Amino acid sequence: MxxxxxxxxxxDEMLDERGDSRPHYRKFxxxxxxxxxxxxxxxxxxxxxxxxxxxxxxxxxxxxxGTEKIFPFDLLPRIISAKEWEGxxxxxxQRITALNLFLHDIYHEQKIIKDGIIPPFYILTGKHFRRxxxxxxxxxxxxxxxxxxxxxxxxxxxxxxxEDNGRCPSGVSYVLENRRAMKRSFPAMFEQIGVRxxxxxxxxxxxxxxxxxxxGVADPTVALLTPGAYNSAYFEHTYLARQMGIEIVExxxxxxxxxxxxxxxxxxxxxxxxxxxxxxxxxxxPTVFRRDSMLGVPGIxxxxxxxxxxxxxxxxTGIADDKVMYYFVPRMIKYYLDQxxxxxxxxxxxxxxxxxxxxxxxxLTQLVVKAANESGGYGMLMGPKATKEEIExxxxxxxxxxxxxxxxxxxxxxxxxxxxxxxxxxxxxxxxRPYIIYGEKISIVPGGLTRVALRKGSLVxxxxxxxxxxxxxxxxxxx
Amino acid sequence: xxxxxxxxxxxxxxxxxRAENIARIVDVNLQLLLDFRNLDEQRLAEHWLPIVLATxxxxxxxxxxxxxxGQAVTEFLVWQTDNPNSIISxxxxxxxxxxxxxxxxxxxxxxxxxxxxxxMRTPQARQSWKDSxxxxxxxIKGSSLLLVGLSRATSIRNEGWYFAEAGKFLERAxxxxxxxxxxxxxxxxxxxxxxxxxxxxxxxxxxxxxxSGWDAYKSIHGAEVHPKLxxxxxxxxxxxxxxxxxxxxxxxDALRKISKVPEGKFCNDAEKLAGRLIAELQFSTIDEVFAQxxxxxxDLLQVKLNDIGGAMFNAYIFQPFTNLEExxxxxxxxxxxxxA
Numbered sequence: 001m002x003x004x005x006x007x008x009x010x011x012d013e014m015l016d017e018r019g020d021s022r023p024h025y026r027k028f029x030x031x032x033x034x035x036x037x038x039x040x041x042x043x044x045x046x047x048x049x050x051x052x053x054x055x056x057x058x059x060x061x062x063x064x065x066g067t068e069k070i071f072p073f074d075l076l077p078r079i080i081s082a083k084e085w086e087g088x089x090x091x092x093x094q095r096i097t098a099l100n101l102f103l104h105d106i107y108h109e110q111k112i113i114k115d116g117i118i119p120p121f122y123i124l125t126g127k128h129f130r131r132x133x134x135x136x137x138x139x140x141x142x143x144x145x146x147x148x149x150x151x152x153x154x155x156x157x158x159x160x161x162x163e164d165n166g167r168c169p170s171g172v173s174y175v176l177e178n179r180r181a182m183k184r185s186f187p188a189m190f191e192q193i194g195v196r197x198x199x200x201x202x203x204x205x206x207x208x209x210x211x212x213x214x215x216g217v218a219d220p221t222v223a224l225l226t227p228g229a230y231n232s233a234y235f236e237h238t239y240l241a242r243q244m245g246i247e248i249v250e251x252x253x254x255x256x257x258x259x260x261x262x263x264x265x266x267x268x269x270x271x272x273x274x275x276x277x278x279x280x281x282x283x284x285x286p287t288v289f290r291r292d293s294m295l296g297v298p299g300i301x302x303x304x305x306x307x308x309x310x311x312x313x314x315x316x317t318g319i320a321d322d323k324v325m326y327y328f329v330p331r332m333i334k335y336y337l338d339q340x341x342x343x344x345x346x347x348x349x350x351x352x353x354x355x356x357x358x359x360x361x362x363x364l365t366q367l368v369v370k371a372a373n374e375s376g377g378y379g380m381l382m383g384p385k386a387t388k389e390e391i392e393x394x395x396x397x398x399x400x401x402x403x404x405x406x407x408x409x410x411x412x413x414x415x416x417x418x419x420x421x422x423x424x425x426x427x428x429x430x431x432x433r434p435y436i437i438y439g440e441k442i443s444i445v446p447g448g449l450t451r452v453a454l455r456k457g458s459l460v461x462x463x464x465x466x467x468x469x470x471x472x473x474x475x476x477x478x479x
Numbered sequence: 480x481x482x483x484x485x486x487x488x489x490x491x492x493x494x495x496x497r498a499e500n501i502a503r504i505v506d507v508n509l510q511l512l513l514d515f516r517n518l519d520e521q522r523l524a525e526h527w528l529p530i531v532l533a534t535x536x537x538x539x540x541x542x543x544x545x546x547x548x549g550q551a552v553t554e555f556l557v558w559q560t561d562n563p564n565s566i567i568s569x570x571x572x573x574x575x576x577x578x579x580x581x582x583x584x585x586x587x588x589x590x591x592x593x594x595x596x597x598x599m600r601t602p603q604a605r606q607s608w609k610d611s612x613x614x615x616x617x618x619i620k621g622s623s624l625l626l627v628g629l630s631r632a633t634s635i636r637n638e639g640w641y642f643a644e645a646g647k648f649l650e651r652a653x654x655x656x657x658x659x660x661x662x663x664x665x666x667x668x669x670x671x672x673x674x675x676x677x678x679x680x681x682x683x684x685x686x687x688x689x690x691s692g693w694d695a696y697k698s699i700h701g702a703e704v705h706p707k708l709x710x711x712x713x714x715x716x717x718x719x720x721x722x723x724x725x726x727x728x729x730x731x732d733a734l735r736k737i738s739k740v741p742e743g744k745f746c747n748d749a750e751k752l753a754g755r756l757i758a759e760l761q762f763s764t765i766d767e768v769f770a771q772x773x774x775x776x777x778d779l780l781q782v783k784l785n786d787i788g789g790a791m792f793n794a795y796i797f798q799p800f801t802n803l804e805e806x807x808x809x810x811x812x813x814x815x816x817x818x819a
Contacts, residue, residue, distance in 0.1 A: 054586075055578065055593045229579050242582035253483050256810065264482045266638060266737070266795040286803060287810045298803065299810040 001037055002029075002417060005425050011157045011414040012427060013078055023479045024081035027193045031186070032076075037423035043185045044075055044419065050184070056177050059232045071174055072468030074418050077182065078430060078450040081478040085446060088151065088159060091342035092434060093442050094333060096147050099166060099320050100438065101336040103143035107134050107316060117335050118328050122352075125403050126325070127373045128318025130281065132288065136305060138314040139212045145312035146205070147436040148172075148448075151343065153414035160346050160411070162431065163326060166317040168278045171449045171469075172201060172435045173236035176243075178449075178471040194476040196446040201435065202243035208439025209244075209274045212310045220273035223247040223263065225254070227279050227295045237278055247272075251279075256299030259306040274310045275300075281315050323372040323406045324350060347409060351402035360398065360407040364391050367407040369398070382459065384410055413459055416470070418452055429453045431461050432472065447472030480638045484583060486796045487576040488639045489646035491584075492630075494573035495592070496647050498566045499623035500654035504530060504661075505556050505566075506616035507689040512549065514681055520548075527552040529664060533657040536564055557608065566619060570599050585633040588626060595622045638737055645733040645791065652726035653784050656777045658689045659713045662706070663774035671707045671769040680704040687712075690721045710773055711765040723780065724760045730787065731757055737795070748790035756783050 007015040014025045021029045048070060051057070057068040080088075105112050106123055107130075113120045123129055148169025150162040179198050183190060206222065213220035226237040228250050241248035247263065255262050255269065262269035277284065283293040285301040303309045319325060327348045330341045349356040349367075360367060364383050371379030381394040398405045415427030434448030450470040451461035461467040508530055528547040531540045536555075539562055544551040557566045574596040581589055598604050598618075608615040627647070634640050662682050666672055675683070683704045687693040690713060700708050716722040731753040738746050745751040768776045 052597060053590050053594055055581070055589065229575070234578075238578075238581040247481060248582055249481065250483065253481050258813065266480050266482055266485050266642075287807050291807075294803065298806040299813070302810065302814055 001033065001035070001040065001423060002425055005417055005427070007415075007427065009415075010412050010427060010429075011153055011155055013153075013414055013416040013430065014076075015417070024079050024084075024475055026479060028077065028079060028189065028473075031189050031192065040075070040419075041423060047073060047075065047181045047185055050181060051177070054177075055235060056174075057235055059230060059234060072454060073174075073178060073181065074452055074454075074468055074470045075182070075185065076417055076419065076425070077471040077473045078416055078432070079473045079475065080447065082475050083478050085474045087342065088434070089444055091159075091161075092149055092436050092444055094337065094339060094342050095149065095161065095164070095329065096144060096436050096438055096442060098329065098333045098336050099147070099164060100141075100143050102332045103314075103317060103320060104141055105336075106319070107136065112332070112335055115335070117331050118325075122324050122328075122403075123319065126319045126322050128281065128316070128322060130316035130319075132301075133316045139214065139307075139310045142212060142438050143314045143317050144320065145208055145212065145314070145438050147438070148433045149436065151432045151434065152346075152411060155412045157414065159343050161326075161329070161343050162346060163323065164320060164329070165433075166320045167280060167313060169433070169435065170233040170236055170278075171433060171451075172445075173239040174469050175435070175445070175447070175449050175472070176201060176239070178469060182471045193473070195473045196476060198445045198447060201437075201445045202240060204437050204439075204443050204445070205240065205276070206244040206246070208437050209246075209276055209312060211439040212312060213273050214307055214310055217273045221247070221271060222274040222276065223249045223254075223272050225249055225251070225275050225277040225279055225297075227251075227283070231278075233278065240276075246276075251293075251295045251297050254297040254300070256297060256303050259299070259303045259308055261297070261300060261303045261309045272309060274312070276312050281318060284315070318373075321373070323348075323370050324352075324403070327406065346411060349407045351398050351405040351407065356407075357398070357402055360405075361395060363407075364395060366410065368410055369394050369405055369407045371397075372404045372406060380460075382410070410459075413453075416450075416452065418454070418470075426456070428456075429459050429461065430470070446474035480642075482796045484580050485639065485642045486792075487580045488583060488643045489791075491573050491576035491580070491646070492643040493646040493650040494569040494576065495623050495626055496650040497564060497654065498569035498573065499620050500651070500658070501534070501556050501564070501566050501569065502616040502619040502623075503689045503691070504533070504658055505553055506613060506620075507685045509549075509553070509612050510688075511681065511685045520546075523547075523549060525664075529661050531555070533661045534564060535657070536562060539563075553612075558605070567599050570596055580639075583639050585629065587633060588629045591622065591626055591629060595619075641733040641736040642795075645730055645737070648726040648729040648733065649784060649788055651721060652723045652730065653781060655690055655713055655721050655723055655726065656780050656784075658686055659710060660774060660777045661686060661689075663777075666706060666773055668774075669770060669772045671766075675705055679706075683709050692719055692721060695719050706773075707765055707769060710768065714768065715760065715765065724757075727753065727756050727760060727784075734791070747794035749787050749794050752783065752787045752790055756787070 007019055008017060015021060051070040051073065057070050059068055102112065112118050113123060144166040146169060148165040148171065150165065152160055152162045154160060175198055209222045210220055223246055224237055224241045226234060226248055228234070238248055249263055253263050254272065255264060261272045263272050279295055282290045283295045285296050285298060286293045287298045288301040300309065304311055304315065326345065327350055330345055333339055333341045349360050351357045351360055360369070367383045369381040369383065381390060383391070413429040413431065416430045417425045418428040420426050430450050430452045432448055432450050434444055436442060436444050450472045452468050452470055453459055453461045454468045455466050458466065512526065524547045527549055531537050531547060531552055534556065540555050543559065543561055544555060555562050555565065559565050560568055562568060574592050577584060577589060577592050630643065665679060683706055684693060687696050687709060692712065696709065696712050699712065712719065712722065714723045717724055719725060734750050734753055735742065738750065740746045740750060745754060
């Protein structure tokens with residue numbers, strides 16, 4: 001089915017320039033070529049139908065016609081060899097370790113500032129730096145409990161970190177559901193090819209949540225705090241809660257008395273000890289952060305400060321998501337761990353450094369400009385593809401608030417064969433988001449979420465902007 | 480169990496039951512029309528209007544429609560999302576509630592409810608309704624009954640189950656009483672009718688069929704259809720699973736499983752009211768009902784059922800959700816006292 005496929009122009013995950021499979025794709029290709037286009041199409045449709053029937057959907061904001069959509073799923077898996085994964089894993093562990101040390105430091109001694117590694121200006125002006133939490137000790141000194149780090153591969157096939165998501169990264173439920181769908185569709189392949197499982201993610205997550213319980217609580221009650229059924233990731237919230245066997249609560253289900261958190265049950269109030277919150281800091285507690293938040297729980301921050309409830313992720317991790325801080329991560333790795341970064345950053349220019357700013361403004365048509373604190377593919381300028389107006393709009397914004405912008409060269413993301421229609425396949429750009437859990441130890445479920453930009457030529461993989469996903473297979477071996 | 484979760488389970492099963500019962504009412508009335516000839520507009524309105532009245536949504540109806548034609552009434556009861564109690568709205572609501580408590584319900588149950596929801600959103604659903612309303616209603620009923628069966632066969636019997644049971648029985652008792660009330664304009668205000676015309680007999684058997692009770696009724700009373708016997712069957716039978724008495728007993732059992740308070744005692748108003756209603760049903764007769772007037776009796780019965788629902792809400796769900804400003808004040812006071 002891949003005869004017409006053109007792997008050229010970009011780094012292709014599956015095929016080399018001559019159209020031969022890379023070694024770790026060979027077994028899959030054999031199985032895949034043994035299938036007729038009709039068989040493939042049939043499997044594709046039945047997977048889509050199953051997702052709709054099971055309600056594996058995400059909510060689309062501002063779309064009243066069909067507010068729920070299935071996350072488009074492509075049946076061709078993205079495959080990573082054991083050796084390659086081993087390197088990525090080490091790189092990710094290194095990175096989350098450094099980020100945690102960084103957060104602990106800037107919320108305590110701030111040595112990295114005093115030693116002149118990061119200018120204080122950048123931290124103190126960080127939109128998500130929570131100065132209320134300076135000198136506060138988070139349980140077990142862990143800040144980022146769940147991290148979704150976005151990885152990409154450039155033209156030469158080298159891996160790079162695109163961004164760190166240290167607040168509430170979403171998408172892991174699709175990793176689990178995609179795998180289930182693939183196992184149903186191609187049961188024989190898994191055994192033949194040797195794919196490492198991902199199904200233990202909920203157990204790992206629960207273990208971590210129990211690990212951070214307040215001292216002295218032997219049998220902690222763990223709950224997942226969701227913004228509610230209209231949040232785009234609501235499916236994921238119920239999915240994880242069900243898989244972990246914990247209560248899923250909304251802000252209005254919780255109540256704080258005497259700096260302790262309780263949930264309202266049919267038998268009265270019951271204490272809650274650990275909260276896996278899928279609400280941003282800003283909305284968590286209207287007595288501390290945004291007063292107009294209807295999603296949060298008044299007093300929960302006070303309970304957290306009193307050590308009566310643990311939160312994952314901790315409050316204040318957003319500063320590590322700041323795209324300006326991203327620039328400094330390689331320096332953090334050097335400073336705290338005395339190591340070279342195993343997975344490099346994408347070269348980045350800071351608009352608030354004069355030389356960089358000059359370069360950015362002169363080369364806007366070549367660069368990707370990002371707002372420091374936006375996500376989901378919003379607040380971004382793709383220079384080479386932008387209109388004149390868009391470029392001028394960003395020029396003005398950068399001049400006005402340089403602290404809030406960074407720029408990167410346009411990376412030609414690697415591509416992966418992807419089903420387009422009627423049994424034809426074309427290369428589409430992909431990234432990879434592994435999910436890292438930091439509890440008693442750091443554990444990473446093999447692979448992660450491979451997102452694919454389904455629109456031809458598009459580099460934006462976000463689900464809100466026409467992205468889809470693939471199952472990600474990490475092999476036991478290298479072939 | 481979280482109060483909000485209990486509330487969702489309760490409403491989820493109420494709405495499923497509601498969708499099924501509306502399908503029953505509309506279906507039987509459409510079929511009934513086939514038995515009559517030469518109906519003028521006046522007669523048609525007399526046929527359809529009571530059905531709207533029985534659902535208790537006449538105000539809503541006349542905001543949306545001028546006349547109670549068959550077209551308008553069925554549209555209103557089946558498809559109109561502006562009617563919060565239409566079949567489509569009920570299915571949407573049931574699914575929305577289920578979605579909020581997906582971790583509490585069996586996967587198969589969720590998938591069937593979700594399938595029904597997506598089916599209602601397809602153009603095929605409307606087409607199937609146009610082509611053969613009976614087949615369409617059969618689908619709705621079938622899906623609802625499948626859901627009832629699925630939950631019986633797969634749900635763990637925890638508190639949540641009993642909240643869902645309570646919702647189901649409360650809704651069913653209410654709807655049976657409303658179906659029974661559909662022909663009340665043909666009855667004398669007080670007392671039972673003496674003679675019953677053939678057309679009336681057909682209408683009363685339609686009531687039984689609305690409740691899937693025709694065969695059960697025949698096995699007890701033969702083919703003779705009399706309003707008094709029909710009413711007695713649908714209110715007092717302790718063997719027929721859609722009768723008021725049967726449902727209130729089921730509701731009472733569910734309430735006692737939730738609180739674990741034995742029969743003969745009560746720990747909240749819901750149990751008190753349910754127990755009282757059962758006693759009334761046990762120690763009254765159909766002659767007394769007709770002496771009071773069937774419509775008046777059923778009206779009062781519906782109020783009592785409503786009160787039980789309200790009392791349940793107060794006992795289990797409604798621990799006053801404090802308003803935000805007040806709650807912020809409370810937190811500030813608490814924190815000041817701690818630092819003092």
